[in-house]
Amino acid sequence: MPESTxxxxxxxxxxxxxxxxALRFLPEGPIPLNDRGRFSWVGIQHGLxxxxxxxxxxxxxxxxxxxxxxxxxPGFAIPCQTxxxxxxxxxxxxxxxxxxxxxxxxxxxxxxxxxxxxxxxxGSVFEDNLIFGTKDLSFSEKKAGLYLYRGRDKQxxxxxxxxxxxxxxxxxxxADGTLMLIDIDSPTRMVVQYxxxxxxxxxxxxxxxxxxxxxxxxxxxxxxTPDEQGLIVAMFLPHAADHGETRWYDLETGQLKRxxxxxxxxxxxxxxxxxYQGGVHLVITTAIENLSEEDQRRCPEAGRIFxxxxxxxxxxxxxxxxx
Numbered sequence: 343m344p345e346s347t348x349x350x351x352x353x354x355x356x357x358x359x360x361x362x363x364a365l366r367f368l369p370e371g372p373i374p375l376n377d378r379g380r381f382s383w384v385g386i387q388h389g390l391x392x393x394x395x396x397x398x399x400x401x402x403x404x405x406x407x408x409x410x411x412x413x414x415x416p417g418f419a420i421p422c423q424t425x426x427x428x429x430x431x432x433x434x435x436x437x438x439x440x441x442x443x444x445x446x447x448x449x450x451x452x453x454x455x456x457x458x459x460x461x462x463x464x465g466s467v468f469e470d471n472l473i474f475g476t477k478d479l480s481f482s483e484k485k486a487g488l489y490l491y492r493g494r495d496k497q498x499x500x501x502x503x504x505x506x507x508x509x510x511x512x513x514x515x516x517a518d519g520t521l522m523l524i525d526i527d528s529p530t531r532m533v534v535q536y537x538x539x540x541x542x543x544x545x546x547x548x549x550x551x552x553x554x555x556x557x558x559x560x561x562x563x564x565x566x567t568p569d570e571q572g573l574i575v576a577m578f579l580p581h582a583a584d585h586g587e588t589r590w591y592d593l594e595t596g597q598l599k600r601x602x603x604x605x606x607x608x609x610x611x612x613x614x615x616x617x618y619q620g621g622v623h624l625v626i627t628t629a630i631e632n633l634s635e636e637d638q639r640r641c642p643e644a645g646r647i648f649x650x651x652x653x654x655x656x657x658x659x660x661x662x663x664x665x
Contacts (some may be wrong), residue, residue, distance in 0.1 A: 350599070350600045350601065351587075351600075351601040351602070351603055352600075352601075352602060352603065352650065353585075353602070353603050353604075353605055353650075354588070354602045354603065354604050354624065354626055354648035354649060354650035355648060355649050355650065356604070356605070356606070356607065356643040356646040356647070356648050357405070357646055357647045357648070357649060358405065358646075359400060359405065359407045359646070359647055360385070360398075360407060360645060360646070360647065361407075363389070363630070363645075364385070364388035364389055364392070365385050365388070365396070365398070365407075365409060365645075366629070366630050366644070366645025366646065367385070367386075367387055367388055367389050367390070367392070367629065367630050367631060367645065368385065368386040368387045368395075368611070368629045368630070368631050369383055369384070369385055369386075369398075369611060369612075369627040369628070369629060369645065369647065370383065370384055370386055370417075370418075370464070370562075370563060370611045370612045370627055370629075371383055371384045371417075371418050371419060371464065371563065371612050371627070372612055372613070372614035372616075372625045372627055372647070373419075373420060373421060373614060373660070373661055374614060374615065374616040374617065374658055374659075374660050375399065375421060375660070376617075376660075377617040377618070377656075378401075378402075378403055378618065379401060379402030379403050379616060379617075379618035379619070379623070380399065380400070380401045380402070380403075381399075381400055381614060381616050381625060382397060382398060382399050382400075382419060382421060382428070383397075383398050383400065383612075383627055383647070384396065384397055384398070384416045384417075384418065384419050384430075385397075385398060385409070385416075386415055386416060386417065387415050390631075392415075393414065393415065394411060394412060394413065394414060394415065395412050395414070395415045395416050395432075396409045396410055396411050396412055396416075397409075397410045397412060397416065397419045397428055397430065397439060397441060398410070399441070400647065402616070402618050402623075402649065408441075410439070410441045410444060411444070412430070412432060412439065412446065413432075413446055414432045414433040415432065415433055415461055416430050416431065416432045416462075417430075417431045417432070417461065417462035417463040417464060417465060417474065417476075417477075418430060418431050418462070418463070418464055418465035418466075418474060419431075419439065420465070420466075420467050420472075420661050420662070420663050421660075421661070421662055421663070422438070422662065422663045422664070422665045423662050423663070423664050423665065424665060426440055426441050426442040427439070427440055427441075427665065428440075428441065429467075429472065429663040429665060431453075431462035431463075431465050431472075431474050432446070432462065433461050433462065434451065434452070434453040434454055434455075434460075434461060434462065434476075435448045435450060435451040435453060435462075436448065436449055436450040436451075436453075436462075436472065436491060437449055437450075438665065449496075450491060450496075450498055452498065453476065453487065453489065453498065454476050454485075454486070454487050456503075457485045457486075457487075457503075459478060459479045459480060460476045460477060460478050460479065460485065460486050460487070461476060461477065461479065462474060462475075462476050463475050463476055463477040463486075463507065463508050463509060464508060464509045464510060464511055464526075464563060464612075465511060466511035466512060466513060466661065467661045467662070467663050468513045468521070468540075469493065469664070470493025470494065470663070470664050470665075471490060471491065471492055471493050471540055472489075472490070472491040472493075472663070473488075473489070473490055473491075473501075473511055473513065473523060473538075474488075474489055474491070474508075474511070475487065475488045475489065475505055475508020475509070475511070475525075475527075476488075476489075476505070476508055477505075477506070477507040477508060477509075478506050478507065481506060481507055481529065482506065483506065484504040484505065484506055485503065485504070485506075486503075486504075486505040486506055486507065486508055486527075487500050487501075487502065487503050487505065487508070488500070488501045488502035488503075488505055488508055488525065489501060490538075490540065490543060492540060492543065493664075497543070499543040501543075501544065501545050502545070505527040506527060506528070506529045506530075507527060507528045507529060508525070508526075508527055509526040509527070509528045509561065509562050509563055509564075510524070510525070510526035510533070510561065510562065510563045510564030510565075510575065510576075510612075511523070511524065511525060511526075511564075512524040512564055512565065512566045512573065513538065514566060514570045515570075516537075520537050521537070521538045521539075521540065522535050522536065522537060522538060523535065523536045523537075523538040523545065524551065524564065524566075524573065524593075526561045526562070526563075526564060526575075528560045528561060528562060528578070529560065531553070531554035531555055531557060531560055531561065532550050532551075532552065532553055532554065532561075533550070533551045533552040533561060533564070533573065533575065533591075534548040534549060534550055534551060535548065535549045535551050536548050536549075551573070551591075551593055551596060552573070552575070552591050552596050553596075557577070558579060559577035559578055559579040559580075559586070559587065559608075559610075560577070560578050560580075561575045561576070561577060561578075562575075562576045562577065562578040562610065562611050562612060563575075563576045563611055563612025563613060563627075564576065564612075564613065565612075565613050565614055565615060565659075566659065567590065567615075567654060568615065568622070568654050568655065568656060568657070568658055568659070571592065571593055571594065572590055572591060572592055572593055572599060573590070573591050573593055574588060574589070574590045574591075574613045574615075574624070575588065575589050575590075575591065575613070576588045576610035576611055576612050576613050576626060576627070577589060577610050578609050578610060578611060578629075579608040579609060579610075580608075580609065580632045581608065581632070581633075581637065582608065582633060582636075582637035582640045582641050583608040583641070584605065584606075584608075585603040585604055585605045585606065585607070585608065586603070586604040586607050586608040586609060586610040586628060587601050587602070587603055587604070587610060588601070588602045588604070588610050588613050588624070588626050589601050589602075590602075602624060602626065602648075602650050604626055604628055604643070604648045605643065606641050606642050606643030606644065607628040607641055607643040607644045607645070607646055607648070608628075608641055608644070609628055609629040609630075609631060609632065609633070609644065610626055610627075610628050611626075611627045611628060611629050612626070612627045613625065613626050613627075615652070615654060615658040615659075616658065617656050617657070617658055621651055621652070622651075622652050622654040622655065622656050622658055623649050623650065623651055623652065624649065624650045624651075624652050625647060625648070625649055626647065626648040626649075626650075627647055628643070628644060628645060628646060628647070628648065629644065629645055630644045630645040
């Protein structure tokens with residue numbers, strides 16, 4: 343089991359944003375937009391009984407957050423090459439959202455058509471392909487899907503149909519050139535890696551990279567380090583605690599390299615690396631989602647976005663969908 347504490351642990355700094363209970367409920371999926379500290383993120387759901395969420399754009403320079411309401415709950419949103427446009431997974435369909443006019447244009451539906459009570463969750467992009475998963479809203483049944491949307495022929499391909507809550511995704515090349523998909527199905531408490539054959543629309547056998555058995559927190563979102571030799575994993579602790587953790591692991595050895603703590607906010611959801619003021623900063627989204635009113639009083643920074651400087655050197659990955 344990876345250690346949950348480390349001599350190199352350091353606190354991240356909470357921003358004053360998000361500044362509403364709706365936006366602090368379940369922030370996820372930060373993605374860098376430029377080298378001046380701008381990044382996007384999604385509000386998956388604006389409250390326990392809400393059926394809508396948002397795409398947000400936050401600037402570290404101005405400390406402004408522009409929030410764009412969606413007609414449903416987004417699991418992920420990735421900037422497109424076209425300005426003001428995002429490709430997103432919302433409820434059970436993929437579509438384009440234009441932040442300039444608020445229009446939603448779906449282009450792929452029927453996701454998880456054979457099961458009930460699931461919605462799209464985390465996703466990633468590689469060239470013109472989308473790799474994403476869904477989650478069982480009851481967080482209990484192995485019925486959620488893992489999908490490839492293949493851009494060249496616009497085909498939706500189901501890679502797995504037995505996940506519970508499909509979270510962190512990352513894609514990298516192995517030394518022999520094989521394309522590898524790093525994937526987290528949170529309740530398994532494992533980070534696994536599959537050979538990914540986009541042309542064949544299939545996965546190879548999984549390899550366990552990091553095992554969190556017995557850890558009180560579950561792995562949620564993840565991002566590769568700039569050299570792609572490490573993985574930064576946000577750990578979601580679903581109860582009140584003094585702090586949460588986001589951890590950096592070496593992918594070759596599984597060794598824990600560093601821990602960033604989020605004081606007053608135990609539910610870390612997703613990390614991102616953002617270039618800002620000549621350095622690379624770690625951005626961590628956190629959530630209120632499972633916390634009672636009493637727990638929220640004990641965890642006053644829950645739902646805030648946290649930032650910490652790092653020693654990484656850029657450039658960092660800036661995912662873009664070619665549309």
